[in-house]
Amino acid sequence: MPKLIIPNAYELYQSDVASLTQDEINARYFYNLRFLWLLEPGDAILLPKLPAKEFLSYLAKIKKIDLDTLHLVILGNKHVCLNSAAFSDLNLIANLQKIITSPSEWNIQACYFNREIAMLAEKLQLRINPEWKTLVESDFIRHANSKSEFRKISINNNIPIPEGIVCSNQEALATSLKNLLKITGQVIIKQEYNASGKGNIGVSFSKNYYFVGVIKTIILKEDQCINEIAHQLWADSINSRNTSLIVEVYHSNKGGFTAQFLSLPRGQEPLLLSYSEILMQLRWVGVQIPPRALSAEQTKALISYSKQFACIIQKRGYQGYLCCDAILTDDDRILFTEINVRPGAETHAYVLALHLFGFGYEDKMIVFTRNGLKTDSFLNTYKKLKEKNLLLNNDNNAGIILLTVDDTDSKQFEYLVAAPDLKSAYTVEKKLCSLFQ
Numbered sequence: 346m347p348k349l350i351i352p353n354a355y356e357l358y359q360s361d362v363a364s365l366t367q368d369e370i371n372a373r374y375f376y377n378l379r380f381l382w383l384l385e386p387g388d389a390i391l392l393p394k395l396p397a398k399e400f401l402s403y404l405a406k407i408k409k410i411d412l413d414t415l416h417l418v419i420l421g422n423k424h425v426c427l428n429s430a431a432f433s434d435l436n437l438i439a440n441l442q443k444i445i446t447s448p449s450e451w452n453i454q455a456c457y458f459n460r461e462i463a464m465l466a467e468k469l470q471l472r473i474n475p476e477w478k479t480l481v482e483s484d485f486i487r488h489a490n491s492k493s494e495f496r497k498i499s500i501n502n503n504i505p506i507p508e509g510i511v512c513s514n515q516e517a518l519a520t521s522l523k524n525l526l527k528i529t530g531q532v533i534i535k536q537e538y539n540a541s542g543k544g545n546i547g548v549s550f551s552k553n554y555y556f557v558g559v560i561k562t563i564i565l566k567e568d569q570c571i572n573e574i575a576h577q578l579w580a581d582s583i584n585s586r587n588t589s590l591i592v593e594v595y596h597s598n599k600g601g602f603t604a605q606f607l608s609l610p611r612g613q614e615p616l617l618l619s620y621s622e623i624l625m626q627l628r629w630v631g632v633q634i635p636p637r638a639l640s641a642e643q644t645k646a647l648i649s650y651s652k653q654f655a656c657i658i659q660k661r662g663y664q665g666y667l668c669c670d671a672i673l674t675d676d677d678r679i680l681f682t683e684i685n686v687r688p689g690a691e692t693h694a695y696v697l698a699l700h701l702f703g704f705g706y707e708d709k710m711i712v713f714t715r716n717g718l719k720t721d722s723f724l725n726t727y728k729k730l731k732e733k734n735l736l737l738n739n740d741n742n743a744g745i746i747l748l749t750v751d752d753t754d755s756k757q758f759e760y761l762v763a764a765p766d767l768k769s770a771y772t773v774e775k776k777l778c779s780l781f782q
Contacts, residue, residue, distance in 0.1 A: 347387035347451050349441070349471075352380040353427050354456035354687050357490050358538050358586070362428045371755040373426045375716075378749045379759075382408070382693035383454075389416035389444050391437075393426050397723040400750050407746060408700065416444045429461035438468050445469050454665070456687045457486050476662050489658060489686040492537050492591050498657055499681060504650050506681050509593035519575035521592040522548065526565075531595035533559060534578060536587040541690070542628040544587070546578065547595060556595065557625045596680065598672040600638045601625060604651035605668045605689055608659040615655035615667070619695040619707065620648055623670065624715060631759070632691040633713035634698065634706075637767070638673060646679045647671055654684050666692055694748065694761055702763070711770045714748060716759035718781045723750045726758060729780050735773060737761075743769050745777055 355373045359365070365373075377392055381404055384390060395417060405412040418440055424431040431437060445451050448470040455462050463481045466473055473481070480486075488494060493511040498504070508528060512518040518534075525532045531554050536544030547556035548563045556562050563574065582590055601623035606615040622636035623629060639647065651669035658667055668689035671681045694714045698706060706712070720726045730736045730745055737744030743764035750758040760777065764770035 347385075347389070348454045349445070349451060350380050350383055350388065350390040351427070351453060351455040351462060352377045352390070352688075353429070353462075354540070355426075356428060356459070357457045357487055357687065358540055358543075360429070360586070362426060362430065365426065367754075370426050371751070375749060375751050375755055375757070375759075376690065377427055378751060379690065379693040380688075382697045382748070384410075384415050386410050386414035387416075389418055389441070391418050391420065391427060391431075393420050393424060394753070395419050397750065397752055399727070400723040400747070403723070403727065403747065407697075418444070429459060432461045432465040438465070441465075441469055445471070448472070458665075459484065459486065477664070480662050485661070485663070486686060487538070489661075489663065490538065490684075492535050492683055493589060495681075495684050496591065498654065498684075502653060502657065504653060504681055505679060507593040507596060509591055512590045512592060513588075515575050515579035518579055518590055518592065519572045522571050522575060525592055525594050526550065528594045529596060530554060531556070531597075533593050533595045534582070535591040535593065536582055537589050537591065538586050540685070544582070546582070548574075549595075554595075555597070558601070558628060560628075593682075596672065596674045596678075598674050599677075600636070601670060601672050601682070602636050602639060602647055602679075603632065603668055603670045603689065603691070604647050605666060605692065605695060606651060606655035608655050608663050608665055608667055610664060611659065611662075615652060615659055617648060617652070618666070618692070619698070620644070620651075621691060621695075624713065629690065630717060631713060631715035632694060633711070634695075635708070635711075643673060643677070643679055650679070650681060654681075658684075658686055668692075697746070697748070697761065698763070710742075710763060710765055711767050712761065712763050713770060714759060714761045715774070716749070716757065718758055718760070718778070719756055720750060720752050720758045720781075721756065722752045723747065723758075726750065726752075726781075730777070733776060733780065735776055737763055743773055745773060 420431050451471055458481055499506045510521040512521055531549040534546045542558040543560055545559040546561055547559040550565050552564055603623055604620040605618040607618055608615050621632035621634045624631040654669050655667050666688040668685040670683050671679050698712050735745050737746050746761040748759045748761045762770050762774050
């Protein structure tokens, strides 16, 4: 059954397209491009603009599919990014109708299935399950991605999370800061809706404390008024989408980890897609499969609790991807920090690795991804790697795949490294980095 892919996850966090900066538009496009790897013959995808044709040919070769069987539907200059306003565009609808000639055979795979997508489905005569339609009309997907809802689910089901409080006003924020800072000397303040650490602020009393996954850090002075800090934080962080803030104790840790499930129709067990270590600098840069720092028992806990989340959301009628993030504290406890009821920034890597290496690959090899290297063009980057024999191919079980390439705006690329062991993987990556300093 062919699918129409709509990679609109960023709309969960910021829907006002007019207020987007160019960097935010670029970030959205880079995220959109990752979903090219989820395409199968006959599928279609909505994108703001066309990727490099050489990259598309490369992708088709890696996946061993005919590029002519894929449908890339481009929004054009009228829309700077993929957003709900585009879904009512008459030209877009006409283009999709030419592709979707047998609507009963198609389905929509959206990151954020909202009312506008439901209306698009109706215009395309795509059938939506009545229960799913009810969820969409109630804006279930957005609600399920709320960090306060995550805490509620966790507490009600005895899933381990950091100590924390959901604050509905600045007075509660001030009180929470005063109380929770006493536990470890560090707290993290989270917007209810945001991703990749963009809505997170670290607060501590000492410069010696270190945070990851935050957009900024505030070091408090001994005589500083917490009420004034709370007032400023509230003014800076509250908006029409984020009407509350979550304050959590920040535990120093050995790393972050994630497990991703595919929630199937009721009666079928949620399917574990993969699990990995989250690679962080100040914020997310990639994932490593399998995780280095987890024992067998800790891995079991990560997967078991993540499946529990998936089952809970599935019972509410959700079908689709679900990512569950956790940390391993310095005293070896698994604490969950959020769930994302949508595909993650690593979904394409999981799907591709499974396609290339088969079930159980994580027990036989190392796979990791990383982004942020600069490129002038896909073609030049590809040629450099090919000349140095660094590209993954059928004759070489250690190599690189160019995973995501934006050579128009952000001028950066994301790569996947596969190798029999970690030492070999790092050797390959070191050679790659030496070419793009």
